[in-house]
Amino acid sequence: MSDILFISDLHLDESEPDIYDHFKYFLENIxxxxxxxxxxxxxxxxxxxxDDDDDFYGKCQQDLKKLSAITPIYFIHGNRDFLIGQQFSEKTGITILEDTQLIEYFNSSAVITHGDLLCTDDIDYQKMRQLFRSQPWQQEMLSKSLLERRQIAKAYRMQSTQNNSNKSYNIMDVNPQAVAETLTKHNSSTLIxxxxxRPDRHEIQVNNKACERIVLSDWETQPSYLVWNKDGISVKNIGI
Ligand SMILES: [Mn+2]
Incomplete structure (x- = not known):
């Protein structure tokens, strides 16, 4: 079996053409x-x-559609794109998964998740998350005009940047207990x-078992991806 690949935190945006170039290169060549x-x-x-009719997002969806015709793509929501829904899925051919998912390959397993659910020390964030993920909030948000929604999203991003600048480094990282519970629940020793x-590979002990927590890089700092194949898991940078 060929490679299983993982990416996250590209934060694709029209104002970052360099990241889009790496994204396109990654889809087409890797x-x-x-x-x-x-x-x-x-x-x-x-x-x-x-329903966003923005040209840049339209282009990205076409790129993804092209790839999904040859390579199956699975998606887990992040805190920036949790409103991705059924229409996107149909347009791109991407399958949307639950927020935390166990996957099995090469006689082994891994738990995959965006990561925000593990940051349980950030109580204010978890409260906001619960609201944003609720049906009523989403229905109300989606009933507004695109212009209004874009303004609201921008205001939330600015507020979040401001809030985060007052939070300690530890509060915004994953909570070890949440990590242990997630691995235990899914009976796996690898978390991605x-x-x-904060891209890194952490060797940890959970219930006296050697486990690993692998953190993917954001593409602003380093466009990279994770490869899982019969030889194990490794990180690869995208050089173009
Ligand atoms: Mn995120």
Whole structure:
């Protein structure tokens, strides 16, 4: 079986053409020959609804559609693109997964998630998350005009940047207990996530078992992807 690939936190945005170039290169030259691609959230800097008629987002969806015709793509919502829904899925051929998912390959397993659910010390964020993920809030948001939604999303992003500048480094990282519980619940020893923009591989002990937590890079710092194949898991940078 060929490679299973993982990416997250591209934060695709029209104002970052360099990241889009890496994205396109990755889809056409790397993911096209993979077995499966998993996108673990924050693919887009913002997503205000599948009905967004923005040209840049339209272009990105076409690129994804092209790839999904040859390589299956799975997506987990991030905190920036949680409004991605059924229409996007149909347009791109991408399958949307639950927020936390167990996957099995090469006689082994891994738990995949965006990562924000693991940041349980950030209580204010978790409260906001609960609201944003609720049906009533989403229905009300999606009933507004695109212009209004874009303004609201921008205001939330600014507020979040401001809030985060007052939070400690630890509060915004994953909580070890949440990590342990997630691995225990799914009976796996590997956790793959993004969100924190702190790419690393952490060897940890959970119930006296050697486990690993792998954090994907954000593409502003380093466009890279994770490869899982019969030889194990490795990180690869995208050089173009
Ligand atoms: Mn995120």
């Amino acid at each position: 993911a096209s020959s993979a077995n499966t691609l998993y996108i673990l959230g924050d693919l887009f800097e913002a997503w205000v609804g599948d 996530h993004g969100h924190t923009h």
